[in-house]
Amino acid sequence: MAAAGVSLGATVLCLLAWAGLAAADRVYIHPFHLLVYSKSSCEQLEKSSAETPKALTFTPVPIQAKTSPVDEEALREQLALATEKLQEDDRMRAAKVGMMLNFLGFHMYRMLSESCSTASGTVLSPTTLFGTLASLYLGALDPTASRLQAFLGVPGEDQGCTSRLDGHKVLSALHTIQGLLVAQGGAGGQSTLLLSTVLGLFTAPGLRLKQPFVRGLAPFAPVTLPRSLDLSTDPDLAAEKINRFMQAVTGWKMDRPVSGVSPDSTLLFNTYVHFQGKLKGFSLLPGLQDFWVDNATSVSVPMISGTGTFQHWSDAQNNLSLTRVPLSKNACLLLVQPHGASDLQQVEALTFQHNFLTWLKNLSPRAIRLTMPQLTLRASYDLQDLLAQAKLPTLLGAEANLGKISEDNLRVGKVLNSILLELKADEGEQPTESAPQPDGPLEVTLSRPFLFAIYEQDSTALHFLGRVANPLSTV
The missing domain is CATH 2.30.39.10 (Alpha-1-antitrypsin, domain 1)
Known part of the structure; x- marks a missing residue:
């Protein structure tokens, strides 16, 4: 973690300097107060953890189960509607998350571009990358949660509850950011943009996922597809099944589909995003x-x-x-x-x-x-590889504590971001x-x-x- 702390040190300082402008008086305001747990939320969390039984879990259905194709027009309408009644706090929260994901995006773009020659193309989605990591943060417990929070750009100062990122607030801000992108133009104007995010949670047979975690992903990925399949016997066959399933659900052609699945993985966390813009x-x-x-x-x-x-x-x-x-x-x-x-x-x-x-x-x-x-650009990259380049190869490795995702023996394999980007004439x-x-x-x-x-x-x-x-x- 030390290497990442050095490489992102300037990022954190810039974030603190910018956000600290809000504290104009002598009363201390946490620079990320709109994104961390409030005192009342912490009290409620403490109370509920003492009273509530274990979270409900479920076993994902087999990957062969039929699923309706993605309705991208409906997804666009949902995103646009989400921006019609934004409060000032919503916009401020989106601006802070936007700044955080920009810093992280520039940092990870450098990792990605350095791994390929200038003769080849590169496409990265900072919003998708940040959303993927924030989703995993939602399912993490310490020490993994603290490390992910720091990597996202928010130091956990005193490790107290009111210094901890509220993952739900972060994903809600990402939902606002996605909605603002496709918002309709002018009075009665129609946006010419599509932005669709689909998340595939592919698990080993019998692994149980926690319902609160999966439900909490909806703001970032309104279409979340938990599916089970054998990841260990024939990894190449498992990858082929995942590719066929996602092609059928989305209709998107990805030229670099899933491959090289590790046989000891019990969870693949794959985010797919489609963007279409018309000039x-x-x-x-x-x-x-x-x-x-x-x-x-x-x-x-x-x-x-x-x-x-x-x-x-x-x-x-x-x-x-x-x-x-x-x-x-x-x-x-x-x-x-x-x-x-x-x-x-x-x-x-x-x-x-x-x-x-x-x-x-x-x-x-x-x-x-x-x-x-x-x-028409297609790209796919494994965040595990980018984390290794950022000197954080173990952040989501075998020792990662993702107890809010599942209480079973969870071992994260690939964390894939796949992009289909289209720009054409209107x-x-x-x-x-x-x-x-x-x-x-x-x-x-x-x-x-x-x-x-x-x-x-x-x-x-x-x-x-x-x-x-x-x-x-x-x-």
């Missing part, structure tokens, strides 16, 4: 266009193009340009274009580790004709009208490797960070 006023160009993977190699890809007034900034000192395109009322797509093909690695380090939020302040409106690839509504320009709109064409981020403005939460090295390749 208003953009149209699909006829035929295929060249995208230069490097100076000597190109691939033919579908491209989309649109003209409007977008936020833009060109930084000659750091050899990059930024263009921000609205996706919905609250959601934005930020495109980061290195000026030279050889600048990608340097620009990636600057953008996603140091200056991202600062650079947003430099953007100004500009009439632009933007051309970029139509994207030829209906036009973007903001461009002001007349003497020389016409600025031409911005992303025909070489570039970076992107999708974020929500109210909470500033980053939903996706990525590198597009080849629009046709699997991440």
Whole structure:
């Protein structure tokens, strides 16, 4: 844990400095008071633990059991409705969680990008990653709970109840963040975004899960699917069954499905997220266009193009340009274009580790004709691998205490995050009208490797960070 403490030390200090601004008077306010247990909640917890019998448990049904396909339109409507009656505390809580997941997301993106070459793509969802870890925190007991809390960005100061993260509040804030992303635009406006999160809890036969834990996951993953199957006899067959099951339930094609299941695992914790965004006023160009993977190699890809007034900034000192395109009322797509093909690695380090939020302040409106690839990106990564790179290989290992998930012999195997991200043209509504320009709109064409981020403005939460090295390749 010490190594992680060093690597995330600056994160914690920044979080404390920012949140500490709330304590303007001399009365101490816990910097995360909206996310930790209140004194009354602690008293209630102490009382209920003395009076309440063991939590109800259940055994997941076999994986062959039929399940209705995911209704993504219904999920979007539920998310959007969740934002209609937000209180000020809800928005403040979402902003704090947004900041926490951004810090963790940048940190883990660096781990992920360092594990692959710049010639390959990278996509990470900080919101999904944070939600997965917060879900496991909901099921953890000390010392695992304390270690997870610190890794999420909240020091447990005196180990007292009022310094402990309330996992339900954190997942509720994530629900708000997800809802803000897909919120309808304007009076009667319709969002063009889809965001669907599905959680698969795959257990060894006979392992019993605690009902309060599974019910508590609903704010983050409204579709949670506990299923049992033999993970030990034939791990490859188990992986194949999981892949077929998730394909049938979601209809999403994941190019890197589950593989390499450890035979001694008793629980696989797999989060699947689908995002679909449409760029208003953009149209699909006829035929295929060249995208230069490097100076000597190109691939033919579908491209989309649109003209409007977008936020833009060109930084000659750091050899990059930024263009921000609205996706919905609250959601934005930020495109980061290195000026030279050889600048990608340097620009990636600057953008996603140091200056991202600062650079947003430099953007100004500009009439632009933007051309970029139509994207269908698929990615999958095991959080266990990222934790090992972060010097925390045992955080969710064999000794992890996850007693709120199950009282049985629980051994967590893979903790998978799988992403399907789509960006395409929406030829209906036009973007903001461009002001007349003497020389016409600025031409911005992303025909070489570039970076992107999708974020929500109210909470500033980053939903996706990525590198597009080849629009046709699997991440």
